[in-house]
Amino acid sequence: MTAMKIKSITRYCSDILHSDKCKNLPFHNFTHTQEVIEKTYLISDVMGIKTEEVDLIVIAACFHDTGFSENYEGHEEVSKRLAAQFMEKANCTKREIERVLSCIDATKMPQNPHDIYEEILCDADLFHLGTSNFLYRNMLLRKEWELFRDIVMTDEAWLVLNIKFLEEHQFKTAYGKEILEKGKQENLNKLKQLIR
Template identity: 30%
Template sequence: MIAKHTEEEISKHIFKLFKEELKETYIYHNFAHTKQTADTVKELAEAYELAPDEKEDLIIAAWFHDSGYTKSPENHEEESIKMVKEYLGKGFPEKRLENICNLILSTKVGNQQKSLSEEIIHDADYVNMGKKKFEERAELLRCEWEKINNKIYSDLEWAQLQLEFLISKRFKTSVAVAKYGGRREKNIKKQRESIEKSKNDQYKIHLKEESTKAKVEKLGRGIETLYRSVYGYHMELSSMADKKANIMISINTIVVSVIITLFGSGYTFGDSEGFRHVRFVFPMLLLVITSLISVTFAILSAKPNITTKQKFELQNKDSSVLFFGNFAQLKLNEFVAHIKSLKEEKNDLYDSMTVDIYHLGGVLIKKYKLLSWSYNIFMCGLILCAIGFLGITIYSY
């Protein structure tokens, strides 16, 4: 009998207490941990052949030592003392009750153990550090702390905490040292290995992140090179088109000027046999007409076009603010704000540059089509004029 209650009755009382009042957050400090502590206390007490009263007091203290968690995790030892006093009642021997309270209070972190019984309950409370399933039980404590403290522990951080715990905590009794000390040392070694593994994993993750970052930066440089090359190519083609247009304008204006000068000087109708020379007017007139048409197309090709078909809108994804014909319609603050937003969003910037390149391509197509017409008309006029002169000459002579 233990204080007029059997151990079975006490265990049922604690089980019911935890079942009804202990929060689900406490997945480590629960009935399983309490029962393990009580069983280890009995084991160590029998090894030391303690007196029946001492052994009973230890068992009672072991069953109640974490009952205070049903009230509050802070100062739960004091709450446990209140609960054991209430359970045992006033008829329980005062000296033994004081001993039980001291045993419970000795499990508080930082308190020193002053007797063998206190050392036994201490070793029983921390017996997990000498068990094979230390890591499994530690994971339950990790989950409990994360819920209570609202904090997530990384694998490395938790392994370091457990290593510090294993090193700082030691078994107090020789029986516990003999029975569980060897496994505690293995657990220390295992935690050191876990720390090294976590560090290696973090290093690999760091290398992977750096590699990904480098790939992204390389990809970014590749994209920038692409846009730079395309823009340069467009500008070069535009410059070539303007040069070709200038050539056509110069040649055709010279041709038209020379022919008009010849007509004005009376070269064709200079003598009395005007009808004889008038036949040369037709090929020259053809050349003048084709030159005028050719120079018109060349001028249209080189002519700057800053007009837009519709008012530019910032929300319009089919037009780019980078095109001067569009941003010329905006106020300064609108233009600056839109450029700022483009700098913050790379995808929008690339999209805007893509739209700009597309429209530049459209301008180039128009330029080269006009130039093609200009060259073809000039070539046809020149060929027809030459054939006309050649035909008239052969016919006449």
């Protein structure tokens, strides 16, 4: 995968994520995708993944939320379609396209990765769960659910939902388990204190 191909993919996805439908999303917007791309590079580097494989995970990161441009629920299917169409035009191989689509697929909730590449994208996508930025990102997600899914919850119900989510969530990569898990446990404790 050439650097030029990645550049054109990034530009294409950036245009979609800056479109009317996506730019109004408080959480799943261009900023989130940029963070996922950054974290994909970070985790891949730590895990010693070969450059050509990293490129494919990064492409999946670029596309993983573009489907929000068409619909909220089930956006991954749209993201996969947009990725496949773009990659076919860019003369990517069948193997490259399949790798990207399977990575996007793995980010569906609950996450279900089948290999290290999918695991990296899953952890990059939920990286914020293990950071000090968690409560802020979580507030943005709550706002997004209210605006785009008509899900309005009491503070307590929202806390209960997030405590359950953090308790059931598991990071997939060694990096996630060793580094991010500690931060996630701290965030879980903060939520539990808030509910008291």
